[in-house]
Amino acid sequence: MAKKVLMLVGDFTEDYETMVPFQTLQVLGYQVDAVCPEKKAGDIIRTAVHDFEGDQTYSEKRGHNFAINADFDAVDTSDYAGLFITGGRSPEYLRLYPRVIEIVQEFFAANKPVAAICHGPQLLTTANVLKGKKATAYPAVGPDINLAGGEYIAVDVDKAVVDGNLVTSPAWPGDTAILIEFAKLLGAKIEI
Structure with a gap:
């Protein structure tokens, strides 16, 4: 039986920050269960495509429909x-x-x-799990990390920060970096 990874998603999750990890982790041999509160396997969420086009913040466009493949209410974290x-x-x-x-x-x-990308660390701050941890995120989330007792680390958008069991990245250009580090934390063996 394949090892399982739980993916927390919701409507207007960032498209690349969902599709790329979902597919990449499957290529590495993991069963990825994408779940969303109030949704069951077969339901869809809508994604958003965020881009960096020279404005003060990212722009947002409608992305794809993404199919939820597991039931949120059935999640048992010991399975993952x-x-x-x-x-x-x-x-x-x-x-x-x-x-x-x-x-x-x-x-x-x-x-x-645990991997969290872009605004994903908002769940970490609310869960009160960042005390003493270094983490990155989309820069607008940086103050939240610091207020939650963590240390916000500003890195290039295509980088990742690892602290113990946690890996974070600022945005979708960091998909490669966060997935490499998350795969290492999972113990995945990658041979080329």
Whole structure:
């Protein structure tokens, strides 16, 4: 049986920060269960494409429909090797679901690998799991990391920051970096 990774997603999650990790982790041999509160396997969420076009912040366009492939209400974190938290707009409201916060806390309590990209660290700040941890995020989330007792690390958008079981990246250009580091934390063996 393949090792499993849990992916927390929601409507208007960032497209590349969802599709790329979802597919890449499957290529590495992981079963990726994408879940969303109030959704069941077969339901869809809508994604958003964020781009950096020279404005003060990212622009946003409608992305793809993304199919949820597992039931949120059935999540048992002991079944999973790691957690991937996507970015985009979904973390700002997913953190309002108590079970989402419990899931994040359970992964940290078990010291399992956790990856969070872009706005994904908003779930970490709400879960109160960043005390003493170094993390990066989309720069607008940096103050939240510091207020939660973590240390925001500003890095280039295509980089990742690792601190213990946690790996974070600022945005989708960091997909490669966050996935390499998350795969290492999961113990994946990559041979080329």
